[in-house]
Amino acid sequence: MNIVKALITLIVIALFAVTVLFIDFTYKTFSYRQISGKADAIVVLAGGKGRVEEGLRLFRESRAEYLFLIGVGPSVRKSDLYRPQPGDPPADKVILEKSSRNTLENAIFGRDLIVQHDIRSIILITSRYHLKRSSILFRNSLPRDIAIYPYPVDSAKLKESWWSHGGSFQLLFREFYKYCMFRTFFILAPGELREGGMSVFPGR
Numbered sequence: 481m482n483i484v485k486a487l488i489t490l491i492v493i494a495l496f497a498v499t500v501l502f503i504d505f506t507y508k509t510f511s512y513r514q515i516s517g518k519a520d521a522i523v524v525l526a527g528g529k530g531r532v533e534e535g536l537r538l539f540r541e542s543r544a545e546y547l548f549l550i551g552v553g554p555s556v557r558k559s560d561l562y563r564p565q566p567g568d569p570p571a572d573k574v575i576l577e578k579s580s581r582n583t584l585e586n587a588i589f590g591r592d593l594i595v596q597h598d599i600r601s602i603i604l605i606t607s608r609y610h611l612k613r614s615s616i617l618f619r620n621s622l623p624r625d626i627a628i629y630p631y632p633v634d635s636a637k638l639k640e641s642w643w644s645h646g647g648s649f650q651l652l653f654r655e656f657y658k659y660c661m662f663r664t665f666f667i668l669a670p671g672e673l674r675e676g677g678m679s680v681f682p683g684r
Contacts, residue, residue, distance in 0.1 A: 502652075506656075508612060512632040518543050520544060520601045522605060523550060523590055523605065524549050525586050525590075525614055528610065529607075530635060534631075544602075547574045547575070548590065551585070551589075552577065556578070583613060588673070591618070601629070609651050613659045616666065617662060620670075621674055
């Protein structure tokens with residue numbers, strides 16, 4: 481009987497801990513704000529609605545010297561996305577990365593571009609719900625002295641009243657689960673992604 485009580489107690493404690501961590505994750509997800517400053521490069525994780533458009537808008541405002549569009553389709557041409565008008569930054573500062581197909585690969589291939597161009601600070605653009613996972617991956621792949629400014633793009637998929645919207649709750653919990661996997665991995669193997677030693681990770 482004591483074993484059963486101890487098991488129930490452990491389950492209750494575990495559920496309470498997960499609940500607290502999930503609420504903290506959600507609070508921080510909704511706390512991100514769009515920064516108004518500049519950086520060396522704008523890094524857009526393509527694939528979500530509004531991300532590329534927001535990156536292009538900031539680039540046209542000269543908020544960074546470079547615009548990296550990470551994870552675009554293989555058939556996409558630069559001219560499909562950016563045609564400079566008078567006064568716009570030159571097209572040769574827009575760089576398309578077409579090899580990555582998930583967030584982990586976004587961080588790996590994005591890291592290579594950022595390092596190759598001697599970038600010291602980035603504005604990281606992705607959907608709000610995706611920003612914490614993306615940030616931890618880029619933070620653990622880039623050199624420590626490169627500044628990262630997370631920049632959220634809101635979408636209809638995520639409602640602020642997430643607790644009463646089934647789709648938002650599921651979306652947040654999936655991101656929370658994946659974030660926790662990566663967070664645990666980086667605690668156990670710090671620097672692994674930064675050194676380029678990891679190519680496959682479950683739940684990516």
